[in-house]
Amino acid sequence: MKRMLTIMMALPVLILAQAPTLYINEFMASNDAYWADENGDFDDWVEIYNPGTDSVDIGGLWFTDDLTDPASHQIPDTASAITTIPPGGFLILWADKESEQGVLHVEEKLGGSGEQIGLVYISGTDTVFVDSLTYGEQIADTSSGRIADGGSDWDSFPDPTAGVSNTWTPDALAGIVINEFLASNDSCCTDENGDYDDFIELYNTGASSINIGGMYITDDLTDPASWQIPTSDASLTTLASGGFLLLWADKESEQGVLHVEEKLGSGGEQIGLVTIFASDTNFVDSLTFGEQITDTAYGRFPDGSSSWSSLDPTPGAANAELSIINEGIIPSQFALHQNYPNPFNPSTTIRFDIAKQSFVSVNIWNLVGQKVNTLTAEQMSPGSYELRFDGRDVYGQQLSSGVYMISVEAESWSSTRKMILLK
Numbered sequence: 001m002k003r004m005l006t007i008m009m010a011l012p013v014l015i016l017a018q019a020p021t022l023y024i025n026e027f028m029a030s031n032d033a034y035w036a037d038e039n040g041d042f043d044d045w046v047e048i049y050n051p052g053t054d055s056v057d058i059g060g061l062w063f064t065d066d067l068t069d070p071a072s073h074q075i076p077d078t079a080s081a082i083t084t085i086p087p088g089g090f091l092i093l094w095a096d097k098e099s100e101q102g103v104l105h106v107e108e109k110l111g112g113s114g115e116q117i118g119l120v121y122i123s124g125t126d127t128v129f130v131d132s133l134t135y136g137e138q139i140a141d142t143s144s145g146r147i148a149d150g151g152s153d154w155d156s157f158p159d160p161t162a163g164v165s166n167t168w169t170p171d172a173l174a175g176i177v178i179n180e181f182l183a184s185n186d187s188c189c190t191d192e193n194g195d196y197d198d199f200i201e202l203y204n205t206g207a208s209s210i211n212i213g214g215m216y217i218t219d220d221l222t223d224p225a226s227w228q229i230p231t232s233d234a235s236l237t238t239l240a241s242g243g244f245l246l247l248w249a250d251k252e253s254e255q256g257v258l259h260v261e262e263k264l265g266s267g268g269e270q271i272g273l274v275t276i277f278a279s280d281t282n283f284v285d286s287l288t289f290g291e292q293i294t295d296t297a298y299g300r301f302p303d304g305s306s307s308w309s310s311l312d313p314t315p316g317a318a319n320a321e322l323s324i325i326n327e328g329i330i331p332s333q334f335a336l337h338q339n340y341p342n343p344f345n346p347s348t349t350i351r352f353d354i355a356k357q358s359f360v361s362v363n364i365w366n367l368v369g370q371k372v373n374t375l376t377a378e379q380m381s382p383g384s385y386e387l388r389f390d391g392r393d394v395y396g397q398q399l400s401s402g403v404y405m406i407s408v409e410a411e412s413w414s415s416t417r418k419m420i421l422l423k
Helices: 002-009 170-174
Strands: 023-028 044-049 055-057 062-064 090-095 115-123 126-135 143-146 154-157 176-182 198-204 216-218 244-249 269-277 280-289 297-300 308-311 322-325 348-354 358-365 371-380 383-389 402-409 414-421
Touching: 023 115, 023 126, 170 176, 176 269, 176 280, 348 358, 371 383
Parallel strands: none
Antiparallel strands: 023 044, 023 143, 044 090, 062 115, 115 126, 143 154, 176 198, 176 297, 198 244, 216 269, 269 280, 297 308, 322 383, 348 383, 358 371, 358 402, 402 414
């Protein structure tokens, strides 16, 4: 908690001269055994979400369980370190009628059979409902919440997500894997600032997008809360279904929300992606790795599988195994050979020759000219190479049956061939 409070206080706080934009994002009106407050009491709770780009102090706002009585309970404005919600962040109010226990405990209790909830801004004669709702009968230890944080659609959550993104359902979390990493980046790939930094690639094998803002990343599994990924820019921290997301392990978090205060050890270390909420710490994915080769990544192939191998780095793209064949023999000319097998299902091998040092890209296209995947794009020395293509697009989704084009492009040469995916 100390880490999170430090982040909150470092951000500008919106002074409430008008009603802020906040959402009642999730609530539980019948908490029998789900989660206890700091005093060990299983109390009702309401989660407030800040979708904005500024921190918001809710101290001074009013809370009610009866929309005809908006000034029922005023949240104290005496502890802004506790009542401030960071951008993209969440705050829990305990509806226990025990306000003596702290500023986040309100003099209301939620009715399990149905009631109302309102968060209210009052200034002079102006009364504005920041957000409000009327709900029906609730199930014990099951919350109700917005399916997407701040969205308009609601659902029941048998696995509540108190204090974190509502996208963190068990099914969604099960689809997130550490897919590739590079622990010794001398000249492989640069971040947006031109720096050759270590990276960790995440891949979403699931069917739903998930926002990793608020999760923790660590290089020591005994210290799961080592670094919290900021919640302040969901557009950058949301991982689409079948998509990839890069974290730069450079200890330069001032460069952006995807730069973490960790550096990977090329001699061997650990990586963990962690959720911490409702008093539970869970590893979304983790691994322990040994000594790494400079400018060579270690990753899953195919993406999301349990099989790991050394790879030519493909940060933010589908992993591909590139191998040199006939090592020591330099081809006299560039060439793209027919893939084999062809037709293929589910995978095929692409072989090509590079006659001189060149930047080479290998792409897969459909017949309407749309690029569906980039298998590699990098500097290559003269030699004969082969790539395995697993019939998936750049998002990791299996391509449909049909005719596709392979293109190999170098600085002064290019070639294409047809291949057939037949299921």
